[in-house]
Amino acid sequence: MVAPAPRRPGPSPCPRCGRTAPPGSGAFCPWCGRYLAALEWVATTPGGQASSPPQRRDRYTGPPRYRAVPRWGLPVGPWRAPAASDDEPLLPVHRARALAAQLVPVLWVTVVMSLVAAVAESWRYGLLLLSRTDALSADAVGWSDALVWFGGWSSVVAAVAAGVLTISWSLWAHRAAADRAGARAWRSRRRIVAGWVVPGWNLVAPGSLLAETEHAALELPPGRRPSPSRELLVWWALWAACVLLAVVALLWRLRTGTQALADGVVLHLWADVLAAVTAWRTVRVVRLLTALLEPRAQGPRELLVSRQAANPDAVRAERAEPAPAGPPAAPTAAPDPAEPSRG
Template sequence: MATPPDPAALPDSLRPRRPEPAPDRYAGPPRYRSVPRWGLPVGPWRMPPGPDDGPAAPVDRVRWLAGQLVPVLWVVVVMSLIAAAAETWRYTLLLQSRSDALSPVAVAWSDAMVWFGGWSSVAAVIAAGVLTISWSRWSYQAAAERAGTRPWRSRRSIVAGWLVPGWNLAAPGSLLAETEHTALGLPADRRPSPSRELMVWWVMWVACVLLAALALIGRFRTGTQALADGVVVHAWADVGAAVAAYRTIRVVRWITGLLEPEPRGPRELLVRAGPAGEPPTSPAPDRPEPQPQLDRAEPDPAPDPAPRPG
C-alpha cells in the first residue's frame, strides 16, 4: 500500500502551497452612528503640565510677548512708510491740479494707495498697541520680581497710562524708566534716570501722539486749504509712527535683554595694549578656567647645577 511522502522531506518545488487569502476590498472610511468623543486637541502639541508645575513666570511671558511684538512693529514700520508715500503722492497731485488736468488712472492709484496704507497701518498699530501694553505690564512685574520688590502700579493704572489722552504722554515713559531702573539692579530709593535709548523713544512717542491728535482734529476742518493741510499732517504722522515703531523695537529688545536670567550672545572683553614688542594683555577673568587633568603627572626636569668657582 502506497503512503504519501512526508511534506518536510520533499524539495521546495514539490511541496504543496497553501492558498493565499484574498485581499480585503477597501470599503471606504469608517462610519459612526454618532459623533466620536475622542480626537486630538485643537492647536499644537504641548507638554502636559505636571503636578509641580505652576503658572508661567513673568520673564517667560515677557520673552514670549517680545517675540510676538517685534514682528508686528516691523509691519507697522512698513505700512506707515507706505501710507506716508501715498500721502506724499496725493499732495503732489494736488499741486499739479492747480495748473494741469490730472490723469484718472493716477488719481485712482493714489486713492487706492492711501486707502490701503491708511487702514493697514491702523490695523497694525492696534495690534502692536495691545501687545505693547501687555508686554510693558509683564516686564514691569518681572523686573520687580527679579529685584525682590513689590510693584506699586496696578494693571488698571498701566493700561490707563497708555490709553488716557494727555496722561499717555508721560505715563508710558515713566513706566519704562522704572522698569529699566529695576532691571539694572539700581537702588530702589534712587530716582530713576532713563537711558539715552529710552529718552529718544520717549521723545518720539510724544511727537507721534501729538501728530496723531493733530491729524484727527484736522478732519473736522473744511475747505480746500484744510484738505491740503490734512494731507501734509497725515504724511508727517505716518512718518512719526514708523520712527516711533522702530524705536519701540529697540526699547523692547533692550529691556527684554535686561530681564533675561542669564546673558546670552557675545561677551565684551577689554584688551589693554602692552608696550612695544609685547602682545596685548587682557584682565584676569572673574573665575579661573578649569585646567585639563592629565592621566599621570610628569616631574619637571631637574635644573642644571650651578658651576662651582675654580
C-alpha cells in the same frame, strides 16, 4: 541558502543507474553510491527565515458601518497639552519674553504700513500740485485714493495691534523687573493701562514706566531716582511727538477749504513718517529691556593682561614656586669654606 530538505519520503529510483534500492539500504544507492533523497533548495535572505507567500487582501468594501451612532470621538477644538497639577506657573520674565517675540514682528509691520501710507500721502500731494495747472487723469486719482485708503487703514490696524501687545508686554516686563530687583511692583495693572490710553497722561506715564523697568532690571538701588538711558529718552521724545501729531492730524480734518485739505495731506504725511520712526525705536527699546530682564550667558571670556615690571629680578621671584607652609625656620649662619665639613 539553507540546507536541502527532502521533498518526499520513501524509496525512489536512482537517477544515475535507474535501480530501486531495497528498503533499509539508507540514503545512498547500494550499487552506484549516489545520494537518493530528492532535494528542494529554498533561497532565503541572509540571517532571516524563508519568506512566506503573500496573503491575499480582501477587496475594499467602503468605510465601516455601525448599527448605532458611535459614542466615541475627538473633543471639539484644537489639541491642548494636559496641564499637570504639579506644573509651576510661568514667571513674569517668561511671559515678557514671549510677548516680545510677538510684538517685534507686529512693530515691523507697523513700520512698513506707515511708510506705505506716507508714500500714498506724498503722491496725493504731488497730484494736488499738478492740479493747479493741468487736469488730472482719472486713473491716477483712483489709484492714489486706493493707496491712501489701504495705507491709512492698514497702518491704523497695525498700530492698534502693536499698542495692545506693547501694553501687555509692559505689564509683565514691569513685574519681571521688580522680581529681579527683589522689590514689589508698586504700579497696578489698571494704573499702567490707564497711563498708556488716557489722553494727556499717556505723554509721560509710558516713559516713566519704562524708566522704572530699566532701573529695576539693572538692579540699581530702589531708593534712587531712575535715570533713563539715552535710548529710552529718544523713544520717550518720539512717542510724545507722535501722540501730539496724531491728535493734531485728527483735529485738522474738521477744517474745511482747499488750503486746509492740502495742509492736512502734509500733516498726515509727517504723522505717518513719525509713526514709522517711533515704531522702529520701539523695537529697539523692547529688545533692550527684554535682554536686561534676563541676560543670556555668553560663555567664558578670556582676558589677556600684560604687565611690565621695572625690576626683572622681581618677575623671577614671583614666578618661583612658593615655599611650603609651616613655621619659619631659625636663621643659620652660612658655612665657612675654610672649615672642613662634618660627615
